[in-house]
Amino acid sequence: MAAATTDVVNLILDDHRRFEALFAELRDTTSDRAAVRAELADLLVAHAEAEEEAVYPQLEAKNASTKHDVAHGEREHSQGNAALLVLLEVEDSSSDEFEDALEALFEAITHHVNEEELTLLNDARTSLRARDRATIGGAFAAARKRRLKGHPGAVEHVREIQNRAGLGKLDTASLRFLAAARDIEGRSTMTKQQLLQTLAG
Numbered sequence: 001m002a003a004a005t006t007d008v009v010n011l012i013l014d015d016h017r018r019f020e021a022l023f024a025e026l027r028d029t030t031s032d033r034a035a036v037r038a039e040l041a042d043l044l045v046a047h048a049e050a051e052e053e054a055v056y057p058q059l060e061a062k063n064a065s066t067k068h069d070v071a072h073g074e075r076e077h078s079q080g081n082a083a084l085l086v087l088l089e090v091e092d093s094s095s096d097e098f099e100d101a102l103e104a105l106f107e108a109i110t111h112h113v114n115e116e117e118l119t120l121l122n123d124a125r126t127s128l129r130a131r132d133r134a135t136i137g138g139a140f141a142a143a144r145k146r147r148l149k150g151h152p153g154a155v156e157h158v159r160e161i162q163n164r165a166g167l168g169k170l171d172t173a174s175l176r177f178l179a180a181a182r183d184i185e186g187r188s189t190m191t192k193q194q195l196l197q198t199l200a201g
């Protein structure tokens with residue numbers, strides 16, 4: 001059955017409100033924090049990756065948003081992943097460490113959601129036709145659904161995303177140097193993308 005709406009703005013807002021509800025559950029010491037943390041992690045990663053795949057490039061291509069705002073959003077996703085990784089690595093969900101990591105993640109995500117709604121989503125509301133918002137919404141929903149199937153918030157996956165984000169700042173020669181240090185075979189003929197994938201794996 002088709003979704004009631006595929007307007008990308010509404011779909012993104014629905015996820016943002018779901019993040020807030022899950023954060024409230026995580027603050028509750030009587031909830032199943034490990035299960036809620038896993039659900040939030042999957043949703044945060046799938047949502048951000050689907051935005052980067054299906055929404056942000058379209059906003060830029062249709063001149064609805066600036067390159068600067070899109071790059072800023074992507075940087076904040078990366079900061080969110082870094083904070084998420086810290087929370088995922090806490091073993092005892094009743095510890096102070098868990099609550100400190102939860103607070104840091106909440107701050108990172110709240111900041112990003114606030115800015116995204118004020119900038120990119122208002123750009124979409126004011127500069128895109130309803131038909132385009134629906135088309136982009138359909139692509140966003142499909143990308144998000146595909147990712148959710150793969151349990152994207154698993155700690156190993158979030159660590160890999162973080163490694164790749166850090167490595168992504170290096171040039172090819174530096175990546176090859178790192179590959180040599182790890183004695184990775186075939187490094188001399190690898191492209192930058194292949195080096196990134198091998199080193200992050």
Ligand SMILES: [Fe+2]
Pocket residue numbers: 012016047051113116
């Ligand atoms: Fe978002």
Ligand SMILES: [Fe+2]
Pocket residue numbers: 048051073077112116
């Ligand atoms: Fe976002």
